[in-house]
Amino acid sequence: MSGIADVARLAGVSKSTASRALTGGGYVSDLTRQRVTDAAASLGYVPSTSAVSLATGRTRTIALIVPKVNRWYFGSIVEGVERTLIPLGYDVTLYVAEPGSNDRESLYSTYLARKRFDGIIAVALEPDDADLERLANIGKPVVSIGNALSGVPTLGLDNIAITRIITQHLIALGHTDIAFVGSTPRSDAPAKDVDERSIGYRNAMNDHDLAVRIRSVPSTLTITDAYAAAASFLADAASRPTGVVAACDEVAIGVIIAARRMGISVPTELSVVGIDGHDYAEMFSLTTIEQFPQAQGVEATRLLLSMIEGTGEPAWRTEAETRLVVRASTAPPRVS
Secondary structure, three states: OOOOOOOOHHHOOOOHHHHHHHOOOOOOHHHHHHHHHHHHHHHHOOOOHHHHHHHHHHOOEEEEEEOOOOOOHHHHHHHHHHHHHHHHHEEEEEEEEEOOHHHHHHHHHHHHHHOOOEEEEEEOOOOOOHHHHHHHOOOEEEEEEOOOOEEEEEEEEHHHOOOOOOOHHHHHHHOOEEEEEEEOOOOOOOOOOHHHHHHHHHHHHHHHOHHHHOOOOEEOOOOHHHHHHHHHHOOOOOOOOOOEEEOOOHHHHHHHHHHHOOOOOOOOEEEEEEEEOOOOOOOOEEEEEEEOHHHHHHHHHHHHHHHOOOOOOOOOOEEEEEEEEEOOOOOOOOOO
């Protein structure tokens, strides 16, 4: 295996010059740097990350904090971050910090406190989360994906606006009896994004003088819990809504599965809309507001790198791209 001495010999320079050229730890002319780089490439030599870190004060590692990895949204963000960083020679350290878990506490008190990274991408933190203060105290650049966080550049959705749009889609079709499914159960901690989506639904209903028809059905944001919730509130045909606005696509899919098993035709008897653009949305012909989490991971990573390099002034709030996709889960309500 070739070492730095072999690279220096092939490039015709000293070992210290070869080291500076490869790690960026001091001045080397462009011509010499290219000669050393070419020599290293021909020998298959890659400088160790510890050597680069000692020379530059950089680890070329990014910390990525997510609450879960077994949900399509978070997995897509991870993929976007990795695809951006790896070609640039950066490593990604993934931390899963589920709210309320012991792992979350040790993450902040031990692992992040070691500062073995150049910056942090934090996904789906709550604005009043005590973790914000601890992140700030670490003293590294931070970018957030999701909720707007005080003092942290954030890439996220206008949840109120997009839920108003998807609710108005049902109203435009003629629906007046529309339920919101996926409001946070009382036993769970508040979730700002879900609360905002509920507000968007309520705003749309109020805009069309449908305040008396407003109703929310609690459910966690999973297919299985939404299925159970739907099996309950859809059981009474007399009080059954004609439309459902789901807090996310997974909730919408749970509602659709429950309706089908109960013999309720979607969309003839029940129109269902979601939010997110889940991988399964097309399979269930779901009308939804699509977002693009992989692209969010890419954009957040580019923003963080610009902060690390000091090449740009970050915007404190950047709205992520969305689009309305109308499929076969919605139709005008059936006339009795």
